[in-house]
Amino acid sequence: VFSLHYYELGATISSLVSAITLSNQDTTKPRHTKFSSSTAEPGSGSLVTPSSTASKDKDKGVAVYRYINSNSGTTCILMKTDAVVEVKFLMYNLEEQADSFIPDKALVDGNCKNEDASFISISWTGYNLVLNFAKTPGGERWYIKNIELTVSPDLPQFHNIKTHGKPIKLYHKETLIPTPVGKSYSCQEVDIDLETDEDDHPPPGLKGSLLLRLLQLQPFMYKGEEFESSFECKPQKSYPDETAPIAVGSTLAIAVLMTVTGYGIFRYFKIKNVQYNTME
Template sequence: MAQQEMAVHLKYFLIYATISSMVSAITLPNQITPRPRHTKFSSSTTEPGSGSLATPSSTASKDNSGAAIYRYNGNGGTTCILLKTDAVVEVKFLLHNLEEQADSFIPDKALVDGNCKKEDTSFMTISWSGYNLLLNFAKTPGGERWYIENVELTVNPDLPQFKSIQTHGNPIKLYHKEMLIPTPVGKSYACQEVDIELQTDEEDNPPAGLRGTLLLRLLQLQPFMYKGNDFGPTFECKPQRTYRDETAPIAVGSTLAIAVLMTVTGYGIFRYFKIKNVQYNTMEKILRKDIKSDVIDGS
């Protein structure tokens, strides 16, 4: 009987160990880039950059591909954010119920500022003729990857192409508030073209139909640079352009695994007591039979 009990315990221990290993081995398409903690930035409240505003001669240059290079130097003159791209901003709006579009190429002589004082967050601003582009960078909780946390485009409504928009004197603001291009720290992200959709925020009371797109062609980007002034090894872009929050899929998978585990455990407990009861009844019958046989033999 003791051997049977040990066999039953061993059986359910193996089932439990198997399910536990299945739960720990759950993998999802983007599990390597979990949704990290959120750090709020605002171009109107961020502190000045840790270095002086770049001069036109050092702000940008062009390589053989025609892409401009935007460089922000931190303390000591070392490059901490490096961006190479041939970029254009598209802003769409409604005029007399018809959609209009205003485009602006980011010039290679744009002014660059930023901040690299913090280890896990940084930002770069690129400003030109009525436009200001803010790129916020952050690292995943473990510090293995960097990513663009959000993008903010601010446009002066006094520019001729936007004077017809009813902004009530407020600047035109467009955002992308989802994680973009997670990349291993120490590597630069490279892609032929990245299109970033820009949307309004209701808190800004935006005019109807306002939206935009930031087109980054011939893109190569790397923040959190502390060694050298050139790009690190490239991390080539993947076909997907957006990344999901994995909290819900992981929660569903974990809940399902726990439900299965509880079911198996409950069944194991039921089987254990059922076997114990059967064994007890069997032993009771045997004892009664032996007692009855002894009484008959004694008589």
């Protein structure tokens, strides 16, 4: 009888903990798009080189950035996105933020001479964004090797930030979006953190983000002028802090354990006492 009570107790606690834990898993990360609240940087004065193009995609309202290989005259890097750059910095110990859309009329440059490494450079008023691409050793996948953002501190939104005469520089030095060669990468939204390099002696509190909405990207293109079949990103999942649910569940489980154990002990000794009295 006593062992049966413990078996029932174990099953009850297991079901209880499972119900508490599973209800807190696989919660979709909420969108935090910041494009609508950002101030667009005018593209006046921007140029397009003869070997590259930047244009607006009328169907989706996103810009298309195309770098053409000067040797072959064909497209080697193609990117389509609605993008904005965010730069945060401290001014009088208060955090300021300067946002700039990457305009559809921009200077597009790059290099595709190396079969295993290439880059695209997009420049607009006061800004330059460089994406470096590479292939895995076996040449099976391509990826973004690193990103570098250079910003002029003379832009009005930076309020004469002190940079010792140097431009503002932000980086992302970790690899991103590994994709099979011959396919484009497609994602509804990509949010990339940008950080400083201490060797640049950056001003305090400097950091940034590159937000890419409706992104489609493909380097190392050898045939055709349009994107090949896409490799779509997986939806991001967020897992909320489960400390509180687990604490409540643990407390409840302990209370149930103590109650059932106490009852089991009481029943055990009561039965023993009855048996003892019967024997007398």
